[in-house]
Amino acid sequence: MxxxxxxxxxxxxxxxxxxxxxxxxxxxxxxxxxxxxxxxxxxxxxxxxxxxxxxxxxxxxxxxxxxxxxxxxxxxxxxxxxxxxxxxxxxxxxxxxxxxxxxxxxxxxxxxxxxxxGRLRFYLDAPGWFEASERPDCLPRLARAVWDERPVRVVYRSWSAEKERVLEPLGIVLKGAAWYLVARTGGSVRTYRVSRIRELELLDGQVEHAAGFDLQAWWLESARRFEQEQHPEQAMLRLSPWGFKMMEAFLPPYAVAHATIAEPGPDGWRSVTLPVGPLCHAPFDLLRFGAELEVIGPGSLRAEMARIAAQLAKTYTLPA
Structure with missing residues (x-):
């Protein structure tokens, strides 16, 4: 604007x-x-x-x-x-x-x-398929705080608890279907999901302009770090021809973009090394491939996949 x-x-x-x-x-x-x-x-x-x-x-x-x-x-x-x-x-x-x-x-x-x-030739439909846009009630008032460079007091629900904070808004970002506030607090710049703001109050005063702050550059670097932090492990896999075709559909874009892919073997299966989430999350992404994927390493991930597969087999075993 x-x-x-x-x-x-x-x-x-x-x-x-x-x-x-x-x-x-x-x-x-x-x-x-x-x-x-x-x-x-x-x-x-x-x-x-x-x-x-x-x-x-x-x-x-x-x-x-x-x-x-x-x-x-x-x-x-x-x-x-x-x-x-x-x-x-x-x-x-x-x-x-x-x-x-x-x-x-x-x-x-x-x-x-x-x-x-003025003829509309291009239209941006931000949410992905089967996603609904978040439309927080406080968003217009938060936008006004950004325009007017005014601090805000919020009650914010994090993963663990609700906390009250005073924030200095620096910008608003739409990522997919979700709105995010980029704000300064306690001398550092952080990101807050707007839909988790339970209460919002515009305060008197003026936000001091952050010299040299570039919202786009900060967001891109922050997003890169976040994706890297969410994929701390490396997994060695074997994928069937069908499994290889479904990589982009079943795995996060970050994992696919950083994958090392070997040429297919005589049976058509490929060796793939890529970043995955922590042990508590990675199996659920990989189990989407069913029998079209085999985890080769690390051993802890392979063992967890085997444990979950055994539990599933027990659950779905038909009575004699």
Whole structure:
């Protein structure tokens, strides 16, 4: 949404000639600090914007400067609408803002480009098959806290207990069907699943901007570490031709991506080495293959597979 906000600042200054930081903050529904950073970003991008001091001061564009969108190709204009994120924007409480930004952008485009620009050609359906989207009731208020850079007090249900925490929101991430809050607490940055927030209260005050913090880079690195931590063991397997075909369907993407696969033997079976979860979890992923998979090592995993298989055989043995 920052792109639409920057465009709104430009069009406002172009229409009014001058506007104070406070007026821009009220129009955009953000904090003064956010407006200061946005103006700095516009200036850094080469927009001739400058400030005038005093009671009647504010931000102005260099006389004669006009924002121009008529140099945009039809394909470039269409790409601005390819997100198909209207549903996710509504969950964040931003559906009205997105619609307003879309209308403003369409109005500014040349007539020959405008016709096809708003046509939806790509749609993002984030949840996987047979998954339902999480729609936490607190999500719009949490999004407002992120926009306004305000701290929040939450009651959060972890795996073990409910705890009260004061958090400094840094961003929100949609991963598959679940929303996550990235926030600072006690000097460290952590991730919280929004659906586990039982209570949420917006607090007074301002979150200090984390210098150099990049939400996307932080999330990607955090996700990489999490996947690595969830697959601490290496398993040596043999897979039948059918089992090999079903690897992507039955195993986590991380395990498949880091697998070492040998050429098939005379019987068509392949030796595969890949990362798996801890001993208490790994057998349940591997048992999905039935008799189309054999665990070669480590011995502890093979023994656990044998124990579970024996218990299953006992359970399903037909009476004589």
């Amino acid at each position: 920052r792109a639409s906000r920057l465009l709104s600042i430009l069009t406002t200054l172009q229409a009014r000639g001058q506007a104070s930081a406070r007026a821009l903050a009220e129009d955009c529904g953000v904090s003064l600090r956010t407006i200061y950073r946005d103006v700095e970003a516009l200036s850094g991008a080469g927009i001739p914007i400058y400030s005038e001091r005093g009671n009647q001061g504010g931000y102005r564009l260099l006389d004669g400067y006009r924002t121009r969108l008529n140099g945009m190709s039809a394909q470039e204009a269409e790409s601005l609408f390819l997100g198909g994120l209207s549903g996710q924007a509504a969950e964040l409480g931003l559906d009205g803002v997105c619609a307003s930004a879309r209308d403003k952008l369409l109005a500014a485009l040349p007539a020959e480009v405008r016709t096809g620009a």
